[in-house]
Amino acid sequence: MRLGSRGALALFGIGAAGGLVGDACHVATGTTTYLDATLPFIWKSQLWFPVAVGLATVTTGELRLRLGPPRSGRDPAEAVTAIGSVVALYALSAVVTDEDPLAATVLIWTLAIVIAARFGGGMPALACAASAAVLGPLAEILVVEADLARYAQSADGLIGVAEWLPALYFAFGIVAARLAEILMPR
Amino acid sequence: MRLGSRGALALFGIGAAGGLVGDACHVATGTTTYLDATLPFIWKSQLWFPVAVGLATVTTGELRLRLGPPRSGRDPAEAVTAIGSVVALYALSAVVTDEDPLAATVLIWTLAIVIAARFGGGMPALACAASAAVLGPLAEILVVEADLARYAQSADGLIGVAEWLPALYFAFGIVAARLAEILMPR
Amino acid sequence: MRLGSRGALALFGIGAAGGLVGDACHVATGTTTYLDATLPFIWKSQLWFPVAVGLATVTTGELRLRLGPPRSGRDPAEAVTAIGSVVALYALSAVVTDEDPLAATVLIWTLAIVIAARFGGGMPALACAASAAVLGPLAEILVVEADLARYAQSADGLIGVAEWLPALYFAFGIVAARLAEILMPR
Numbered sequence: 001m002r003l004g005s006r007g008a009l010a011l012f013g014i015g016a017a018g019g020l021v022g023d024a025c026h027v028a029t030g031t032t033t034y035l036d037a038t039l040p041f042i043w044k045s046q047l048w049f050p051v052a053v054g055l056a057t058v059t060t061g062e063l064r065l066r067l068g069p070p071r072s073g074r075d076p077a078e079a080v081t082a083i084g085s086v087v088a089l090y091a092l093s094a095v096v097t098d099e100d101p102l103a104a105t106v107l108i109w110t111l112a113i114v115i116a117a118r119f120g121g122g123m124p125a126l127a128c129a130a131s132a133a134v135l136g137p138l139a140e141i142l143v144v145e146a147d148l149a150r151y152a153q154s155a156d157g158l159i160g161v162a163e164w165l166p167a168l169y170f171a172f173g174i175v176a177a178r179l180a181e182i183l184m185p186r
Numbered sequence: 187m188r189l190g191s192r193g194a195l196a197l198f199g200i201g202a203a204g205g206l207v208g209d210a211c212h213v214a215t216g217t218t219t220y221l222d223a224t225l226p227f228i229w230k231s232q233l234w235f236p237v238a239v240g241l242a243t244v245t246t247g248e249l250r251l252r253l254g255p256p257r258s259g260r261d262p263a264e265a266v267t268a269i270g271s272v273v274a275l276y277a278l279s280a281v282v283t284d285e286d287p288l289a290a291t292v293l294i295w296t297l298a299i300v301i302a303a304r305f306g307g308g309m310p311a312l313a314c315a316a317s318a319a320v321l322g323p324l325a326e327i328l329v330v331e332a333d334l335a336r337y338a339q340s341a342d343g344l345i346g347v348a349e350w351l352p353a354l355y356f357a358f359g360i361v362a363a364r365l366a367e368i369l370m371p372r
Numbered sequence: 373m374r375l376g377s378r379g380a381l382a383l384f385g386i387g388a389a390g391g392l393v394g395d396a397c398h399v400a401t402g403t404t405t406y407l408d409a410t411l412p413f414i415w416k417s418q419l420w421f422p423v424a425v426g427l428a429t430v431t432t433g434e435l436r437l438r439l440g441p442p443r444s445g446r447d448p449a450e451a452v453t454a455i456g457s458v459v460a461l462y463a464l465s466a467v468v469t470d471e472d473p474l475a476a477t478v479l480i481w482t483l484a485i486v487i488a489a490r491f492g493g494g495m496p497a498l499a500c501a502a503s504a505a506v507l508g509p510l511a512e513i514l515v516v517e518a519d520l521a522r523y524a525q526s527a528d529g530l531i532g533v534a535e536w537l538p539a540l541y542f543a544f545g546i547v548a549a550r551l552a553e554i555l556m557p558r
Contacts (some may be wrong), residue, residue, distance in 0.1 A: 006227060029226050052199060096281055099215065099281050100211075100214040100215045100280075101214075102210060102214040103211040103215045103277055103280045104281070105283050106207055106208075106210070106211050106273070106277045107274060107277035107278060107281060109272050110270050110273045110274040110277060111270070113270045114266075114267055114270035114271060114274065116266075117263045117264075117266040117267040117270060118263075118267060120263075120279075
């Protein structure tokens, strides 16, 4: 694994923690509701959720490093800003859930594109973002189909998941790719 | 024309597309409502709207290039961030329409000033922003007076248009000026 | 005083003005309500409020300069962006007052951390931010206990003050510290 064990562990922890924080916002505002309580809850999330986000972060980061040589720069402040940007976008999506879906979707997509322009780096990062934007919502559609959780009626227009969900995963993919570049062993 | 035909065409397209996206948000949340359907609709806008925004973008960009030599730097990522910033501000103004006008106005103005500090460049850009902040709302006041469209009651305190409208046009002027610098022929 | 009289005066003015603007947003959206009108009102604030914020800005800036040598860079645009960022966060906190406290708190904290990563500079700035994040809410708790003002029911979960208040003061501390570096005499 090009991430190395430390890089993978760090990405897993960042993804799981960020997922827990964002998901707590979604549950708090009613954007999402868990329908199943088979596993224990960690804060407001079923145990499988932070594990899935952590693994997705590691997978996306590893994909980034296999797609091409990392860009330079290992500024810890950039890592903090990148993580903060996507967690802020996550929290913002929880806050605008009751707004008109079109306006919410344009807002989240536009900010996702700003995040991509700031932290993205050419085709490898774009490929990570695009695959996250497709696979992430697809996985959540399966979660909804399996009656494990559901989205609020004001935010379930995309086969049961939120219209802005691909944008959030797009930003996630950009940031996971950048973190992989910053955290990889050298 | 200092923009050149390609630069003018690009600015027209960017302005028209951005206008359509932002206006769709305004219509979706009820910030604005069209009262006249003489011309065909393009998505949620009457045809004259994207044309007017496109022409305003070209005019503002051309004004920028006549006011002084362009600054250096032609980074495509900066263009994407600049466009994204003003479209995000546009969408945000749609989302906060039902909030208190003072808080909404302070929020939009403050973010417009942050955009100006990031993308602005001295007096030429400031002149573009100031003229857009005056002429844009003035044009929209005429649109409202002509009963072509109206603003929501919660956002019509400035002679019938939104209190935060000058701030949105201020940011538009800054970004149109910067795009002109980036897109002009060299 | 390491700020010098001009630097202290500038910081006082910036803090008082920013406080007035942000407080007007809080009063307008009902986030806070003054319960006492002994002193005259300046715009929407009791006179003591801008004075207190101005003094806190000077004190935080002076603390910064005593904790270590200032970083380089005196870009006026950076000062404008720093001030704009914290005023925007202030206005945003007014706009999300009726949202779920957890989502609002995550949003404000995350943006405060992004502001810290952008404008902060090592331990001295962090110490200013941490002390502001503790002392600011503490002072406001005393204001609430003294029945001078109160927070809305949807935003009074932290001993009577808003849950996100420490995050707002954290960002304030970062920005006051950076402004002190920019404004100090050299």
